[in-house]
Amino acid sequence: MASRTTDPTTERSARRGTNLPRVAEYNQVLVLDLIRRSPGTSRSELVQRTGLTMQTLSNICQRLVTAGLIRESGRVRSGMGAPRIIYEVEPTGRYSLGLHIDPAQLSLVLLDLAGESVHSLVVPTPEAPGPSHVFDLIEEQVDVLLTEAHVTRELVIGLGVATPGPLDVEHGSVIGPPLLPGWGHVHLRVELAQRLALTVVVEKDSTAAAIGEIWRSPRDAENLAFLYLGTGVSAGLVLDGETLRGSAGAASRLSHLGNIGHLTADPDGERCDCGGRGCVSVASLPAGIVEKAVARGALPSETSTSNARAVETALLELSRRAEVDDDPGAREILDHAARGLARVGMQLANLLDLDAIVFGGPQWPAFAPSCLRVVPELVNEHFVARDDHRVEVRGTAVGGHVGAMGAASLAMSVTMFDAPGHLYLG
Numbered sequence: 001m002a003s004r005t006t007d008p009t010t011e012r013s014a015r016r017g018t019n020l021p022r023v024a025e026y027n028q029v030l031v032l033d034l035i036r037r038s039p040g041t042s043r044s045e046l047v048q049r050t051g052l053t054m055q056t057l058s059n060i061c062q063r064l065v066t067a068g069l070i071r072e073s074g075r076v077r078s079g080m081g082a083p084r085i086i087y088e089v090e091p092t093g094r095y096s097l098g099l100h101i102d103p104a105q106l107s108l109v110l111l112d113l114a115g116e117s118v119h120s121l122v123v124p125t126p127e128a129p130g131p132s133h134v135f136d137l138i139e140e141q142v143d144v145l146l147t148e149a150h151v152t153r154e155l156v157i158g159l160g161v162a163t164p165g166p167l168d169v170e171h172g173s174v175i176g177p178p179l180l181p182g183w184g185h186v187h188l189r190v191e192l193a194q195r196l197a198l199t200v201v202v203e204k205d206s207t208a209a210a211i212g213e214i215w216r217s218p219r220d221a222e223n224l225a226f227l228y229l230g231t232g233v234s235a236g237l238v239l240d241g242e243t244l245r246g247s248a249g250a251a252s253r254l255s256h257l258g259n260i261g262h263l264t265a266d267p268d269g270e271r272c273d274c275g276g277r278g279c280v281s282v283a284s285l286p287a288g289i290v291e292k293a294v295a296r297g298a299l300p301s302e303t304s305t306s307n308a309r310a311v312e313t314a315l316l317e318l319s320r321r322a323e324v325d326d327d328p329g330a331r332e333i334l335d336h337a338a339r340g341l342a343r344v345g346m347q348l349a350n351l352l353d354l355d356a357i358v359f360g361g362p363q364w365p366a367f368a369p370s371c372l373r374v375v376p377e378l379v380n381e382h383f384v385a386r387d388d389h390r391v392e393v394r395g396t397a398v399g400g401h402v403g404a405m406g407a408a409s410l411a412m413s414v415t416m417f418d419a420p421g422h423l424y425l426g
């Protein structure tokens with residue numbers, strides 16, 4: 001089962017305020033959210049958009065200013081009346097953390113209240129099997145990040161974690177992720193919340209990447225698939241401007257939302273365990289592509305595929321040989337992979353009437369030249385609604401930290417804007 005939950009970038013034009021005193025907290029959240037989305041909004045515009053009285057609105061704005069969450073950013077004069085006061089959020093008022101656990105590296109970002117990344121760091125994921133070394137490292141690196149950014153822990157309202165699936169969204173647990181050796185049933189949310197004394201939300205890496213993408217480049221009612229190229233390949237889906245998030249529905253049920261592993265990438269490819277042929281999970285995985293390149297002599301025979309980092313290094317070398325050395329063997333292997341991803345993109349585009357396919361994830365830099373050369377034309381050639389509109393194909397606008405950025409914006413959204421109790425100002 002999937003649920004469409006409100007995400008940080010959705011314009012909630014239907015949300016209106018109410019003048020009843022007991023819902024003051026709700027109103028505060030609503031006003032703060034509107035100011036965050038539309039910096040430079042005036043008090044009279046806020047009255048119009050919320051339906052609150054000017055008196056109630058003025059009180060709320062005053063409380064938000066006192067709490068250090070918004071600031072007056074100027075006054076505009078229009079016509080004969082008094083100048084209108086305009087507001088923007090105080091970026092340093094609150095922060096959220098975003099963590100991306102990739103089998104090759106851990107990325108950590110610090111997001112301010114205005115949604116900007118103020119600091120980030122990347123460290124290699126410990127090779128020791130099991131999660132305890134990873135938790136120790138996360139705890140240490142959160143301290144490093146906050147110290148370097150000169151941000152005190154009290155101003156951090158939550159941590160979002162992006163992780164490979166499968167994921168029990170309700171309990172914030174990963175259960176035997178195939179790409180993280182030695183990880184069994186790991187209660188990520190509980191463990192990290194205890195260690196860091198923070199509210200923690202957990203999301204699948206591809207979904208977090210989609211959230212990060214539309215957080216930075218919001219477009220109204222867009223249908224978008226974020227094809228996430230990590231150690232595996234998966235999709236984050238945005239329908240009608242809202243990120244589709246997995247929900248277990250029942251305690252015993254894991255979310256496999258965005259698992260595109262058994263869409264067909266290569267109709268002539270090898271048999272897959274599912275009974276199909278040339279599925280993404282056999283034809284398009286980075287490790288398999290590197291092995292093929294070694295077998296064909298496009299990479300040296302001593303090339304290692306023993307862990308995620310080795311695969312990433314090898315794939316970048318293959319890409320360098322294709323693009324810089326103009327090696328036709330290397331280029332054909334990557335172009336073939338890109339045609340497989342294009343085929344997956346076509347299936348998603350036709351099913352979901354996509355406006356855009358966005359690529360990103362740790363392995364994206366190696367795939368980028370081939371994908372940007374091959375995918376746009378192939379997808380649009382086979383797109384059934386091509387007479388109506390094209391499918392835009394692009395690389396992520398957020399860059400390498402898109403998973404961590406998405407996780408941080410989700411944490412900001414959940415703790416600050418979906419749970420009014422957190423904004424009790426007294």
Ligand SMILES: [Zn+2]
Pocket residue numbers: 261262272273274275276277279281
């Ligand atoms: Zn399959």
